[in-house]
Amino acid sequence: MSEINMGEVERLFSSAPFIRELGLELVAVTQGECRSRLVLAERHLQQDGFVHAGVQGAMADHTAGAAAASLVPPGQRILGAEYKINLLRAARGEALLCTARVIKAGRTLVVAEAEIRCRAGEDEKLVAKAMVTLAVVGEAV
């Protein structure tokens, strides 16, 4: 786990149809850490005009997966085992920013946490926090 597996991180953002559809963009990646951004549009909202909790869960899970993927050796992949997310405030604004960070990198399990901030004008608030458990699997899942 000594070099950043940039190929795998980029594949997660470029080859996942749901992520392209959602509009989730990779911002930066370092070893065990990943940042992503989502420019908000009407299609991300729930029935009362707030960002849907499912959008936030997807963003947290995927960004955490990328933080984990940055650590796996070539030939190995990351598969989500479970995640949990607290929605701290109703989110409304121009963009969501997510930072995910690996807090334990095991041989078979990786745990990452992810924070989502919502930018509305000059304001930026923490709107959600997640913990994500990921399994490290071989090539042929």
Added chain:
Amino acid sequence: MSEINMGEVERLFSSAPFIRELGLELVAVTQGECRSRLVLAERHLQQDGFVHAGVQGAMADHTAGAAAASLVPPGQRILGAEYKINLLRAARGEALLCTARVIKAGRTLVVAEAEIRCRAGEDEKLVAKAMVTLAVVGEAV
């Protein structure tokens, strides 16, 4: 909490842009229980061809929200507080089917669980299980 609030349940499925975009359909609702369906397409997948964990989380959260909404009196709304989901198997197939059921309906908090099955040909397997905590809020959130 004596009658089913069908209006609120239907509003959750018809007025949430993210849910329409995802393609999530309401199948049935009884008091404190809701079933939904998602016909799978390429846009729901992650980088290895499986249904994205974020799609499953969104489906579980929203269907649980609808199960909770079926119980709230007119003028009150449901807002997700947190959810957690275990991805039990890599999901691939024609459709996801979700059943959510309220296990505690409090005055300010409602807890629901949701199971997602994936149909692939004749086969139907449990692929995810979630628990969802929802806050009951007044009209003006």
Added chain:
Amino acid sequence: MSEINMGEVERLFSSAPFIRELGLELVAVTQGECRSRLVLAERHLQQDGFVHAGVQGAMADHTAGAAAASLVPPGQRILGAEYKINLLRAARGEALLCTARVIKAGRTLVVAEAEIRCRAGEDEKLVAKAMVTLAVVGEAV
């Protein structure tokens, strides 16, 4: 995973000092399912006279671990990876009864859910529900 590993289940209840101290008793075990009981005493309570959430979490986690342990082949062990528990009602009464059930038995990860009921006189109510993720590890952890 064809026979019940009774030895490992019994070891979990007889050789865990915290579980003996708590007073958690094994009631029954079948393949992938375990039931336990806790006769309530003052030492299980929090500051307002209700059963402490930590007692309920320990009961759910341990009983789920035993349900998982019933399935592992001799020579393998179960180690908790994460758990989450919803406290549905303030619990007060004579005893807690827990039923845990494996919902996915993988080669390296097992997922179980656990429900806790509280008995108070003639009454028995669901007070907590948990989901538990367990790792299957070799002998020498």
Added chain:
Amino acid sequence: MSEINMGEVERLFSSAPFIRELGLELVAVTQGECRSRLVLAERHLQQDGFVHAGVQGAMADHTAGAAAASLVPPGQRILGAEYKINLLRAARGEALLCTARVIKAGRTLVVAEAEIRCRAGEDEKLVAKAMVTLAVVGEAV
């Protein structure tokens, strides 16, 4: 929410029988943050000699509750709604140290996160991380 409610925090540690039995000690409290310590003994262990996951969950939940209690006005109390904990490493050593921090203080819901470190000789490692959702309730629960 302007002053630290020290009375309520101290009550949580002095008046909860389970916490006294466990041996959990209050170390420090500031507004929305609480630190606790548990000197490890044999009675805290599971069947393989590691600290029981239930002990860690109880410590995280209780310390998070105290962090939340530090913020509530006199006459209000904190009741756990749900918590989730990732066990990052098998824990063995002399003491557990927990730091809990409120990340959202709402009028009816408070969310806190808690980290547990295990001290073994000169070494101190993060062994668990939790997120806890707490309900703010009036005097007469």
